[in-house]
Amino acid sequence: xxxxxKIKHYKDFDAQxxxxxxxxxAKSGVDPLEHFVNHGSKEGREYPVKARDSYADPEYIxxxxxxxxxxxxxxxxYPDVRFCEQGPLEHFMEFGVWEGxxxxxxxxxxxxxxxxxxxxxxxxxxxYIDHGKREGRIPAPPRNGVETAKRVFESIMDLDxxxxxxERFHWFKGVAFYDSRTRSTNEKAIxxxxxxxxxxxxxxxxxxxxILRSGxxxxxxxxxxxxxxxxxxxxxxxxxxxxxxxxxLEWLPEELTVLNVANAxxxxxxxxxxxxxxxxxxxxxxxxxxxxxxxLTWDLFRDRGKAVSLYSNLYACVFCxxxxxxxxxxxxxxxxxxxxxxxxxxxxLDNATFKDEIIxxxxxxxxxxxKFHVAKQPVRINVHKQDRxxxxxxxxxxxxxxxxxxxxxxxxxxxAEIINRSPSSYSFSVWGSGDQNCIQEFKNLLKPMAxxxxxxxxxxxxxxxxxxxxxxxxxxxxxxxxxxxxxxxAFAFPVVASNVGGIAEVISPDRGWLIDDFxxxxxxxRALAEIGRDKTGARDKGSRLAEFVSANHxxxxxxxxxxxxxxxxx
Amino acid sequence: MTEVDITAxxxxxxxxxxxxxxxDSAKRAxxxxxxxxxxxxxxxxxxxxxxxxxxxxxSQQDPNWRIFAVSFGDLGASRNFGVTKSCGKLVAFxxxxxxxxxxxxxxxxxxxxxxxxxxxxxPEINIYFGKSCHVMYHIDMExxxxxxxxxxxxxxxxxxACTYRDILLEVPYPLTDLKKGLGYEDWSWNLKTIEKxxxxxxxxxxxxxxxxxxxxxxxxxxxxxxxxxxHPTTAFRVLMDQTRxxxxxxxxxxxxxxxxxxxxxxxxxxxF
Numbered sequence: 001x002x003x004x005x006k007i008k009h010y011k012d013f014d015a016q017x018x019x020x021x022x023x024x025x026a027k028s029g030v031d032p033l034e035h036f037v038n039h040g041s042k043e044g045r046e047y048p049v050k051a052r053d054s055y056a057d058p059e060y061i062x063x064x065x066x067x068x069x070x071x072x073x074x075x076x077x078y079p080d081v082r083f084c085e086q087g088p089l090e091h092f093m094e095f096g097v098w099e100g101x102x103x104x105x106x107x108x109x110x111x112x113x114x115x116x117x118x119x120x121x122x123x124x125x126x127x128y129i130d131h132g133k134r135e136g137r138i139p140a141p142p143r144n145g146v147e148t149a150k151r152v153f154e155s156i157m158d159l160d161x162x163x164x165x166x167e168r169f170h171w172f173k174g175v176a177f178y179d180s181r182t183r184s185t186n187e188k189a190i191x192x193x194x195x196x197x198x199x200x201x202x203x204x205x206x207x208x209x210x211i212l213r214s215g216x217x218x219x220x221x222x223x224x225x226x227x228x229x230x231x232x233x234x235x236x237x238x239x240x241x242x243x244x245x246x247x248x249l250e251w252l253p254e255e256l257t258v259l260n261v262a263n264a265x266x267x268x269x270x271x272x273x274x275x276x277x278x279x280x281x282x283x284x285x286x287x288x289x290x291x292x293x294x295x296l297t298w299d300l301f302r303d304r305g306k307a308v309s310l311y312s313n314l315y316a317c318v319f320c321x322x323x324x325x326x327x328x329x330x331x332x333x334x335x336x337x338x339x340x341x342x343x344x345x346x347x348x349l350d351n352a353t354f355k356d357e358i359i360x361x362x363x364x365x366x367x368x369x370x371k372f373h374v375a376k377q378p379v380r381i382n383v384h385k386q387d388r389x390x391x392x393x394x395x396x397x398x399x400x401x402x403x404x405x406x407x408x409x410x411x412x413x414x415x416a417e418i419i420n421r422s423p424s425s426y427s428f429s430v431w432g433s434g435d436q437n438c439i440q441e442f443k444n445l446l447k448p449m450a451x452x453x454x455x456x457x458x459x460x461x462x463x464x465x466x467x468x469x470x471x472x473x474x475x476x477x478x479x480x481x482x483x484x485x486x487x488x489x490a491f492a493f494p495v496v497a498s499n500v501g502g503i504a505e506v507i508s509p510d511r512g513w514l515i516d517d518f519x520x521x522x523x524x525x526r527a528l529a530e531i532g533r534d535k536t537g538a539r540d541k542g543s544r545l546a547e548f549v550s551a552n553h554x555x556x557x558x559x560x561x562x563x564x565x566x567x568x569x570x
Numbered sequence: 571m572t573e574v575d576i577t578a579x580x581x582x583x584x585x586x587x588x589x590x591x592x593x594d595s596a597k598r599a600x601x602x603x604x605x606x607x608x609x610x611x612x613x614x615x616x617x618x619x620x621x622x623x624x625x626x627x628x629s630q631q632d633p634n635w636r637i638f639a640v641s642f643g644d645l646g647a648s649r650n651f652g653v654t655k656s657c658g659k660l661v662a663f664x665x666x667x668x669x670x671x672x673x674x675x676x677x678x679x680x681x682x683x684x685x686x687x688x689x690x691x692x693p694e695i696n697i698y699f700g701k702s703c704h705v706m707y708h709i710d711m712e713x714x715x716x717x718x719x720x721x722x723x724x725x726x727x728x729x730x731a732c733t734y735r736d737i738l739l740e741v742p743y744p745l746t747d748l749k750k751g752l753g754y755e756d757w758s759w760n761l762k763t764i765e766k767x768x769x770x771x772x773x774x775x776x777x778x779x780x781x782x783x784x785x786x787x788x789x790x791x792x793x794x795x796x797x798x799x800x801h802p803t804t805a806f807r808v809l810m811d812q813t814r815x816x817x818x819x820x821x822x823x824x825x826x827x828x829x830x831x832x833x834x835x836x837x838x839x840x841x842f
Contacts, residue, residue: 142707144774149695149705152671152777159591159598159669162700163779169697176704181715182723192719198810279722282799283806306751307799 017048070104209242305343319480351502375561397425406434416445433457492546494538577658582666646743646755662732725757758801
């Protein structure tokens with residue numbers, strides 16, 4: 001019993017080695033450890049230490065990787081180690097470091113301990129590897145440096161009591177030595193890598209959270225297309241800031257410089273990411289920097305806008321307010337714009353309604369209010385496809401297209417209600433991606449016999465089988481000027497849409513059906529019934545709508561709105 | 571006025587009695603330089619100085635000194651003013667609560683005489699004293715460990731530098747405007763001089779003592795609190811596009827090429 005209790009103290013006992021060292025014990029067939037405990041130790045036999053698997057120990061690995069440990073140097077500097085059981089690394093880690101021995105020519109254990117008394121009790125080399133290097137501490141006395149410090153001190157110490165009165169200076173013990181280089185070494189490496197991907201020609205940054213295929217991504221594509229035409233593609237860079245997602249890259253010119261900061265800074269804290277973004281702007285100093293919905297860039301504009309605006313003219317887009325699950329306003333216009341506005345040169349919106357609303361809501365004075373400019377988004381629908389004729393004339397029913405994101409904002413609950421209450425002669429096609437929970441809830445809300453097909457995501461509006469549909473339905477709870485609505489308008493659809501945000505600037509009673517009571521399914525159903533009854537009249541409204549959009553949402557108008565003195569495309 | 575080898579410019583504000591060690595160190599460094607055949611002069615610029623500081627500086631006046639009272643309220647402007655009044659081929663700055671190592675002025679002149687390139691010289695070490703107690707090393711731009719990108723994160727050299735008067739006239743110190751967010755006149759000036767192609771060199775064996783005050787907020791603290799930045803610079807644009815030929819990146823962290831390119835970039839030579 002006592003032996004089994006005791007045995008745990010001999011974990012590193014190498015039985016094999018003991019038998020090799022003591023052939024008499026091997027011959028006897030006695031348990032080697034039991035022999036050592038009961039007899040060998042008393043007889044002065046050597047304790048055989050099991051060789052440690054040094055390379056599996058994370059601390060040993062860090063030391064090896066650091067390059068500070070030089071086994072040959074260690075053995076030649078400390079020849080006594082050759083007679084020890086341990087290998088040189090193990091000896092250093094177990095004994096040498098505590099005896100003040102150095103691991104190699106480039107690290108001074110005793111000097112480090114003396115200069116940085118705050119690390120007392122820690123392995124100095126491990127401290128340097130894990131913390132000291134990042135903190136700018138110096139691993140060994142700089143060549144001549146300590147002598148210089150001593151000599152300078154000797155020559156001036158009599159001048160000031162704060163010098164001669166400080167004991168530590170007299171011995172230069174416990175006086176920390178630092179170099180002036182940055183301690184943000186990881187951030188520096190990331191920054192260097194990112195800067196290497198840019199060219200000095202670049203003058204315009206477009207900051208985006210990602211590049212997908214949503215409404216804000218279309219704005220990014222529109223801006224880049226116009227900037228490429230006006231200032232040249234070589235002068236533009238798209239900076240992906242928040243999320244490493246680039247599914248919508250196909251919309252952008254191949255020659256465009258895209259800097260994926262989100263990918264490069266993965267794993268960093270938001271503060272560290274902000275530092276990197278700020279330093280990119282500091283180092284590159286683009287003339288113009290436009291934020292299209294990047295949350296981190298909004299943080300930067302809000303928190304560091306005063307400084308950053310010294311490097312570059314800052315611009316931002318806002319489209320509409322956004323709301324959380326408790327219907328509290330949560331969009332950047334509410335959370336960031338007020339604090340960022342002093343540092344912004346211009347703010348672009350896609351509708352005048354929101355411009356007036358947000359200026360009034362924030363109570364902005366005329367100087368700040370004058371920074372807001374409406375830049376109506378151009379319709380990106382392929383003009384040749386606009387000429388497509390509808391293949392089917394539905395005399396008895398209606399084929400209704402709904403194309404948007406299946407999200408709370410787009411009021412899919414109302415859409416389900418409209419579908420459930422609609423006559424059996426109506427059929428609905430629902431296109432668009434969305435959160436899986438929303439899609440499932442939408443499906444659950446539909447009656448079993450509902451005539452609806454849920455198609456899922458689409459690449460672009462003009463890839464949809466537009467010829468098959470008689471009307472376009474839009475049910476948003478809040479919005480700016482939605483791209484899907486503009487594209488449906490350009491296709492001359494009869495459009496039924498909720499009267500929110502900037503939609504009334506596109507849809508009016510003589511060119512569509514604008515639903516004021518936008519959370520009630522009945523007015524939508526009445527409008528759809530009118531389209532079903534009077535297809536000619538509906539087509540006329542659609543034609544007027546297409547003409548209106550063509551006249552008011554051209555690329556030329558968009559480019560004019562964001563060009564000129566102090567604009568993004570100056 | 572006759573040109574001298576080096577002008578010591580001491581910038582005073584409200585240092586009071588803390589001026590004494592600074593002025594004494596300037597006197598000592600001037601005496602040692604003169605003993606080695608270097609001609610010197612000293613200019614003290616009192617910028618919006620309080621009565622104690624004014625009175626104290628005048629009480630310590632040396633026949634070799636010129637004292638000017640100005641009302642800029644800006645350290646950069648004070649330094650620039652001192653430069654316009656100086657007669658030295660070289661100019662060295664001292665803030666009136668810091669202390670020069672006694673060999674500083676002589677070492678600067680020696681370094682300039684032995685260099686064919688116009689450079690900005692810094693001491694090898696700074697002894698921080700007062701509220702703090704540590705030593706900081708300056709890095710030489712020609713040291714293999716120098717990395718331009720470090721300057722994007724923090725300043726690399728203190729303001730107690732020495733360089734040619736005509737460099738200071740060409741690249742004056744930027745002014746501080748904390749309301750606008752512009753601060754760090756020394757960091758900004760270091761960047762601007764690099765932008766112009768000048769080298770920052772360290773003189774081995776030299777050092778200063780920099781006081782960290784135990785009371786009163788320093789300009790540096792005020793600048794930090796205000797969230798200000800160094801003046802905008804184009805110095806880092808050379809780090810962009812590393813796919814281009816290395817010779818286009820004189821400071822881009824490619825060590826051997828960088829050294830060669832730095833030397834090539836220093837076309838401005840001087841005869842002392």
